[in-house]
Amino acid sequence: MTAVLIRATGQNLQMAYNQSLKSLGIVRLLERSEMLASGDIAALVYLWNPLTIVTCVGSSTSPIENLVIVLSLYGACRRLVPLAAFGWVIATHLSLYPAILIVPLILILGYGPDSPRRKLFQQRASIKVGENPSTDIHYQQKELASQPMLPLRFSWRLVVHFILWASLWSCYVLLLCGISVRQYGGLGEMFKSTYGFILTVPDLSPNIGVLWYFFAEVFDYFRNFFLIVFHVNILFMILPLAIRLNHRPCFLAFVYIAISSLLKSYPSVGDSALYLGLLGLFVEELADMQFSFFLFCGYVGISFLSPVMHNLWIWRGTGNANFYFATAMAYACFQIILVVESVSAMLNHDRMLRKLSIMKP
Amino acid sequence: MSLVMLEQVQKFRIREMELSFTQGRWNYERWGGFDPISSSNAKPPGVELWAVFDVPHDLVDASWKNLTHTLSGLFCASINFLESSTAYSAPDWGFQPFSGSLRYGSLPREAVCTENLTPWLKLLPCRDKAGLATLMDRPSIYRGFYHSQRLRLSSTEFGSTEVESGIALDQTLTVVLQPTTSHRASMTYSSDSVLQPSWSLSSIFGRKVSGRCVLANSSNVYVQVERGLMSELKILHAEDEGSGADNLTFEKTWNNPGFELSIAPNRVIKEVNILHDETSIVLYEYLIDNYSNSEPFDLGFTWKFPVVWSSPQAPLHASRFLMGSGNERGAIAISLKATEPSDGLWFADTIENSCMLRFNVFQVVPWYVRVYFHTLQVFVDGKPQSVTDFIERMRISPSEDKVSPGVMEMALKLPCCVKSVTLTLEFDKGFLHIDEYPPDANQGFDIPSAVISFPDFHASMHFLKDDSLNKSPLLSKFQERSPVLCYTEVLLVPLTTPDFSMPYNVITITCTVFALYFGSLLNVLRRRVGEEERFLKSKDSKKTGRLGQLLSKLFAKLRGKSWEPTQTQSASSSLISSKLIFKVILVAGIAAGWQYYSG
Numbered sequence: 012m013t014a015v016l017i018r019a020t021g022q023n024l025q026m027a028y029n030q031s032l033k034s035l036g037i038v039r040l041l042e043r044s045e046m047l048a049s050g051d052i053a054a055l056v057y058l059w060n061p062l063t064i065v066t067c068v069g070s071s072t073s074p075i076e077n078l079v080i081v082l083s084l085y086g087a088c089r090r091l092v093p094l095a096a097f098g099w100v101i102a103t104h105l106s107l108y109p110a111i112l113i114v115p116l117i118l119i120l121g122y123g124p125d126s127p128r129r130k131l132f133q134q135r136a137s138i139k140v141g142e143n144p145s146t147d148i149h150y151q152q153k154e155l156a157s158q159p160m161l162p163l164r165f166s167w168r169l170v171v172h173f174i175l176w177a178s179l180w181s182c183y184v185l186l187l188c189g190i191s192v193r194q195y196g197g198l199g200e201m202f203k204s205t206y207g208f209i210l211t212v213p214d215l216s217p218n219i220g221v222l223w224y225f226f227a228e229v230f231d232y233f234r235n236f237f238l239i240v241f242h243v244n245i246l247f248m249i250l251p252l253a254i255r256l257n258h259r260p261c262f263l264a265f266v267y268i269a270i271s272s273l274l275k276s277y278p279s280v281g282d283s284a285l286y287l288g289l290l291g292l293f294v295e296e297l298a299d300m301q302f303s304f305f306l307f308c309g310y311v312g313i314s315f316l317s318p319v320m321h322n323l324w325i326w327r328g329t330g331n332a333n334f335y336f337a338t339a340m341a342y343a344c345f346q347i348i349l350v351v352e353s354v355s356a357m358l359n360h361d362r363m364l365r366k367l368s369i370m371k372p
Numbered sequence: 373m374s375l376v377m378l379e380q381v382q383k384f385r386i387r388e389m390e391l392s393f394t395q396g397r398w399n400y401e402r403w404g405g406f407d408p409i410s411s412s413n414a415k416p417p418g419v420e421l422w423a424v425f426d427v428p429h430d431l432v433d434a435s436w437k438n439l440t441h442t443l444s445g446l447f448c449a450s451i452n453f454l455e456s457s458t459a460y461s462a463p464d465w466g467f468q469p470f471s472g473s474l475r476y477g478s479l480p481r482e483a484v485c486t487e488n489l490t491p492w493l494k495l496l497p498c499r500d501k502a503g504l505a506t507l508m509d510r511p512s513i514y515r516g517f518y519h520s521q522r523l524r525l526s527s528t529e530f531g532s533t534e535v536e537s538g539i540a541l542d543q544t545l546t547v548v549l550q551p552t553t554s555h556r557a558s559m560t561y562s563s564d565s566v567l568q569p570s571w572s573l574s575s576i577f578g579r580k581v582s583g584r585c586v587l588a589n590s591s592n593v594y595v596q597v598e599r600g601l602m603s604e605l606k607i608l609h610a611e612d613e614g615s616g617a618d619n620l621t622f623e624k625t626w627n628n629p630g631f632e633l634s635i636a637p638n639r640v641i642k643e644v645n646i647l648h649d650e651t652s653i654v655l656y657e658y659l660i661d662n663y664s665n666s667e668p669f670d671l672g673f674t675w676k677f678p679v680v681w682s683s684p685q686a687p688l689h690a691s692r693f694l695m696g697s698g699n700e701r702g703a704i705a706i707s708l709k710a711t712e713p714s715d716g717l718w719f720a721d722t723i724e725n726s727c728m729l730r731f732n733v734f735q736v737v738p739w740y741v742r743v744y745f746h747t748l749q750v751f752v753d754g755k756p757q758s759v760t761d762f763i764e765r766m767r768i769s770p771s772e773d774k775v776s777p778g779v780m781e782m783a784l785k786l787p788c789c790v791k792s793v794t795l796t797l798e799f800d801k802g803f804l805h806i807d808e809y810p811p812d813a814n815q816g817f818d819i820p821s822a823v824i825s826f827p828d829f830h831a832s833m834h835f836l837k838d839d840s841l842n843k844s845p846l847l848s849k850f851q852e853r854s855p856v857l858c859y860t861e862v863l864l865v866p867l868t869t870p871d872f873s874m875p876y877n878v879i880t881i882t883c884t885v886f887a888l889y890f891g892s893l894l895n896v897l898r899r900r901v902g903e904e905e906r907f908l909k910s911k912d913s914k915k916t917g918r919l920g921q922l923l924s925k926l927f928a929k930l931r932g933k934s935w936e937p938t939q940t941q942s943a944s945s946s947l948i949s950s951k952l953i954f955k956v957i958l959v960a961g962i963a964a965g966w967q968y969y970s971g
């Protein structure tokens with residue numbers, strides 16, 4: 012189901028991309044390269060990703076979390092506000108980190124799906140106006156009318172709807188939870204056990220992240236300090252990324268998902284399956300990303316090496332915790348490189364679009 | 373009784389308490405499991421403490437905590453480790469038929485030495501300076517197979533009835549020794565068996581009893597001849613003297629074909645049995661009043677004929693072991709095998725003409741061995757059975773990480789003809805912080821002994837109703853009806869350990885990864901095209917050497933870009949380093965501020 016939704020989101024994004032390119036008049040770009048169906052690619056990547064398959068085989072609940080995240084993105088792209096709100100509330104309820112997706116969701120609802128910078132549209136419009144000073148307002152209106160998806164204004168109506176629906180869904184979910192956990196200590200106990208567990212990291216079982224070994228070795232005096240530092244690292248990046256990438260909210264959502272799966276307290280390969288699938292939505296823009304082959308080899312290598320080291324350490328007793336932790340750190344480094352390079356490639360693509368739109372008369 | 377213990381009882385309002393220090397494991401197969409000695413004196417290795425308090429329900433834990441600290445100071449042992457809620461449990465009915473405010477804790481790894489024995493002896497009125505306690509020669513005691521010192525306190529002060537209110541303190545030292553054989557058995561007998569070694573008090577302890585303690589009301593030594601030995605001697609006597617032997621008087625003599633006592637006993641006490649075909653236990657009593665410094669008491673026991681006998685066993689012999697390999701999961705198995713009933717010792721609990729055997733299992737498992745109680749399986753005679761068929765009732769308190777251990781109390785009922793029962797439970801191993809590991813972490817962690825009790829069977833002796841018998845506390849203790857108990861082995865569970873030598877390395881490397889993420893992402897976001905082009909132009913003017921060109925070729929291959937000779941590395945390196953320095957200073961400032969405000 013997630014793959015179907017990704018495909019639909021991808022189609023939506025692609026339509027928006029085409030339209031925005033047309034509106035900028037960069038038809039030459041379209042003719043130069045063939046348009047890849049990014050939605051289909053993303054859906055196929057998600058379905059055939061070995062990490063997704065492994066997650067499903069292991070009967071984890073990650074596919075359900077992925078589904079509701081993609082559901083919210085799809086709902087936002089299609090302007091289905093209740094669906095988007097539902098997806099976001101359930102995703103936050105299941106694991107705390109999708110709460111940061113509220114920023115890209117609001118941006119999608121307000122501005123619409125990914126498009127080049129609004130400045131370009133304004134420049135284009137001003138150039139056009141400059142070129143044809145004699146055209147009357149009628150022509151301009153026709154221009155504007157022929158581009159119904161042009162995101163020049165932030166539509167507050169949809170955002171307010173979203174907030175209303177989100178609060179409605181969250182009240183409903185909290186009510187249901189309250190009723191079902193009443194005999195176990197009430198909502199406070201539930202929050203302490205679920206969100207408190209995610210935030211305070213009491214269980215130190217080895218996983219593919221870097222936090223377990225750190226908190227097994229850190230001195231008790233600094234434990235709270237480092238907990239705050241690690242969680243603020245995710246929160247801190249929300250604002251700069253939102254400022255820089257506010258015209259591409261779907262890509263912003265992808266970056267947020269990648270960062271939260273890198274820095275979360277109990278990551279799993281299900282999280283990386285999600286963002287690798289979403290990466291496929293942006294093949295057009297990220298076509299000339301640096302280090303792509305290196306990253307691919309890195310992911311493949313880590314996915315082979317990590318279970319081997321785990322087995323050596325825990326089942327055979329011949330290895331050390333350091334072997335397994337080294338693979339976890341290498342995995343984190345590869346994820347960092349992926350995030351940084353994809354952001355850089357997207358910004359480069361924007362720069363290229365800007366150059367092309369300026370150059371064209 | 374010493375003032376210290378009186379003070380403790382009054383301060384903590386203890387109704388009953390038992391503390392035992394044990395080294396070694398009681399060998400139930402060889403030393404018996406059905407007599408009063410093994411039921412009440414066979415204790416699990418290490419320290420075991422349980423206490424019943426007379427305080428309101430919410431104050432019991434605080435009283436327990438204070439009690440553990442006090443006892444720890446009194447006995448020079450680390451009983452204070454039992455104070456945290458992860459170490460003790462509150463059994464309901466599995467351990468004792470009390471309810472409510474019983475707290476039970478056990479430390480299997482505690483070593484017992486003379487430092488624990490000395491304060492225990494100090495509680496005696498004469499210490500070890502006079503009376504029977506002068507026999508406590510430390511090397512002899514600690515050379516044995518098993519030694520256990522037990523302190524039992526019961527107080528009726530807080531009860532509702534005021535009759536006979538008082539505090540009773542029972543101190544018991546149980547030692548299993550092997551007498552040294554001074555000569556190799558040179559005589560071989562017809563059945564090719566070896567004569568048992570003869571012993572005397574001076575040969576075992578190196579000392580003799582020179583009089584009794586003046587503060588003691590009575591001071592007695594008893595030699596008990598077990599049922600099994602008695603029946604073997606009877607057979608021997610019958611063989612020896614042919615038929616028509618005087619079997620009744622044989623038991624009253626201390627000089628018989630099997631063994632000989634060097635001193636004549638003051639009294640011979642014979643057990644009165646309920647069932648007539650059982651052999652009775654015989655006790656030879658010696659009063660120490662009659663001995664003094666000039667005439668010390670040194671009892672000698674000489675074997676005359678090799679006898680092989682078996683001690684009466686509990687209905688089921690319990691053992692416990694671990695299954696599975698690897699440091700991620702495993703299983704605990706409790707295996708109970710039926711023992712041979714000796715001389716109809718048990719009475720059948722007939723319910724509708726069928727004989728049923730009931731027993732209780734009580735097990736406490738620490739939190740880092742996460743037992744999944746839903747995986748409980750019962751195997752009867754090797755075949756898996758449905759759990760509800762055999763379990764009468766069960767009380768489970770699942771473990772909570774770092775808060776409480778996992779407690780299991782089960783009451784099972786089996787038909788008497790069953791030969792073996794095995795209970796298995798699966799568990800996952802946890803992962804601890806480096807501070808929580810003991811000094812020798814690779815040895816593993818201990819799961820305390822499980823307690824198997826048979827509520828239907830009572831290990832007690834029955835004597836003729838004689839007032840003089842009740843004066844001896846030991847005999848009145850033997851006559852008490854206490855349920856048969858047996859303890860299983862302590863399990864050693866190895867857990868995965870992190871690398872203890874690397875806290876700094878792990879912290880710095882992880883923080884480096886985070887800094888890499890933070891710095892490079894901010895840098896990418898901040899980069900402006902114009903500035904980069906200007907920087908590249910300025911770099912173009914410089915000449916790059918051969919090595920620089922090779923390096924840049926390598927990097928371009930890595931990036932998948934086409935190589936241009938004048939392409940240099942991106943301008944991000946110097947910018948990243950300044951970003952990093954800024955971040956390091958910022959984090960250091962925050963840490964210093966944190967330290968200042970909270971330190």
